Amino acid sequence: MQTAALNINKPTRTRFQILGLIFLSVVINYMDRTNISVAAAALTDDLQLTSIQMGLIFSAFGWTYSVCQIPGGIVVDFVKARILYPVILVLWSAATLIQGLVSSFGALVGLRMAIGVFEAPSYPCNNKIVTNWFPENERASAIAIYTSGQFIGLAFLMPVLVVIQDAFGWRGLFIVSGLVGFVWAAIWYVFYRDPEDHKGANQAELDHIAQDEVKIVEQVKEQKTEQKEVSEKNESKLTKENLKIVFSNQKLWGIYIGQFCLGGTLIFFLTWFPTYLVEYRGLDFIKSGFLASIPFIAAFCGVLISGFFSDFLVRKGVSKEVSRKAPMIIGMMLSMFIIGANYTDDTTLIITFLSIAFFGNGLSSIAWIFVSLLAPKQLIGLVGGCMNAIGSLAGVIVPVVIGFLVTDGDFRPALFFIASLAGIGFCSYLFLVGKIERVTLPSDKAAVQGG
Template sequence: MPNNVHIAPVDKGAAVQKTTRKRFNVLLLVFITVVINYMDRTNISVAASALSDELSLTSVQMGLVFSAFGWTYSILQIPGGIAVDVVKTRILYPFILIAWSLATLIQGVISSFSALIGCRMAIGVFEAPSYPCNNKIITSWFPESERASAIAVYTSGQFIGLAFLMPVLAVIQNYFGWRGLFIISGIIGIAWAVVWYIFYRDPKDHPKISQQELDLLTVEAPLTTSAPKVKKITFDAAHFKLAFGHKKLWGIYIGQFCLGGTLMFFLTWFPTYLVEYRGLDFIKSGFLASVPFLAAFFGVLVSGFASDFLVRKGVSKEVSRKAPIIIGLMLTMSIVGANYTDDTFWIITFLSLAFFGNGLSSIAWVFVSLISPKKLVGLVGGCFNFIGGLSAVIVPIVIGWLVKDGDFKPALIFIASLALIGCCSYLFLVGKVEQIQTEK
């Protein structure tokens, strides 16, 4: 009768083996922040019809309103990227979140075209560092083998969030008016900023991260586990020359502009297209508008997880990382099919296929981590988003001008043409996927 069942070592071993997965909690924080970010960018598109009627705005003026966000957002991408490299994320993100949410809220109390433009510009100012910040967080918290999946998850926030929010925002406006829509959106963002500050930490500062998880991040993502951020990099002309001087970087910059063109159509003119140019009921259009966003959401997830799966199977980065983007851009060109039907089902089908393609291509941020010099992730991310952000300046204005005579067909041809240019950019400019090395 061996009574020596003294198996305490098993408990001890289990304790030693226990590891954490705090990086997925961080990913959830980023995901929800992206949903709020895009809610505050796009509630203007839901409010557009009622707002333009009350303020007597033309389609060209609405194009300027849609574009105003992009004026400051794109110009401040590079300073925003530098801020991400210098300012502690836990401080920077809640600050910009509160600031852009206040600007969103103020839109609900203004009554002039110029004030509306000013508010949209203010939102662009404070959202400018958000995506470089997201990329820095994911680069810090996820090993390279999981990074495309993580980027896919948080990027999907802009699609799945809006898929469910479009009907909700339409209902909110129906009950509280377009002013109430902006005020409620702003309050949500301010509340979330408090949540972010309470729960976010960098890996090395997180009180509950296990050594095993920290070791995993340290091996593949040394950016956050190293010493003082302020001394990490001193910016000079050589760094900017590097950021704007590489052909492969220009490949991803141009590609991001073209991706942004499709996205900006859906974030700005899409509800107006359904209501005013296709004659759909406002509430019904809110529900139909959610379908392409759901398609884009699935496109993002398919691309991210499939890309990481191929990487783990040893497939080259040229195939595993580029293929989803190129296939997605080719699918985006199908948007022109909506020009050749008046059937609502087929209109939504073509638009959904195009936005699925845009989602499939939206892991492009992974190229910032893969190609940019290790210490310039923030700067290159800022340049990348600066060029991409120019689509938010140019595309809404171009569409407003193209549709001023009441025909939306040229606008959809324009979006398809951008997708073709983006496809060629990744095929012929990006080249071999490898990190750019620097002397320092």
């Protein structure tokens, strides 16, 4: 009887099952973003596309994905996750499947844009689900786990996608990927529920999830008080003075430029990387799939090390210049190792240089921490939006630039370009960001002087 009572009072762990659903959704999400990179070589030959056209196809996803982030977030606030996720899954999976049925450059660009539109609400939805299912002191770990799906998921999926294409062709690859999304949409609808509606979550788990609601209410009250005080000094966040700070401050431009450069390396691996291995390095298609997974595993390790080690240093009292800035600078520096692949024909060394570069990209993944460290407190959202917008441009610009650079079949200029971006990011954090200290508004300076 006593044991039964203890079991009743012990929180169930249904929230971790929900986290598993999100993780697999992220894996499918990135599978449908990147299967075009696996299909690229065969698709280019079959449809007689130029490298410039392929670059435009790669970048088309980013055109709509970045523009639809804010509308997607609004939709997430109004539609329940149990309904919204299956709907967007079916829509982007349908666009993925149809790619296997078309034969024109224009149709492929349009379908990639459609996938960008329908995937835009996915990450805001993931964040909302974690907020609903996890208490505040477990959310950071939950977010780290599901976001790791973009690297570790692709590391294991890349060989699978290659085998599927080898068996069914590039058209079959898109069709199979789309069908997987349809199946997963049904599974999500059957198994996902909000906490209060889930039969698997007992009252103890619901209480555990809601343990910090009182604290949140108190924090909201404090924030409203702070906002009232701020509004007395600043009638609007979008004043001319505030916008001037956001778009002219050296430190803030340091993180904006750094985010764009960080995205450049990531986009190369999500788009042109398999083509580089097959077309330029002449690797066997099946073998290239397995080798392509290695840099993704390296990036996954970099992501974990950057977050946990940086937080560890903070807890030990190490300065922000070291604990926060060092991973960024070291990561950008390591990303420049991609250029080493230009000076060897040894496959092992090529993959080693590329893995070091992608590991460095993962190590630099804590870039968002600098928004909270540098931005004026009342402008954190605005600064974060600017950083995300400028960073997203990498997904639009970099694939097209690479397409122009490899027109004659030589990928060396493209790797120089990616290494140069990493070098610019390195210099940006080293010299433009400089000392880690919060940017102050003119009104704040005036208040200090007046006081």
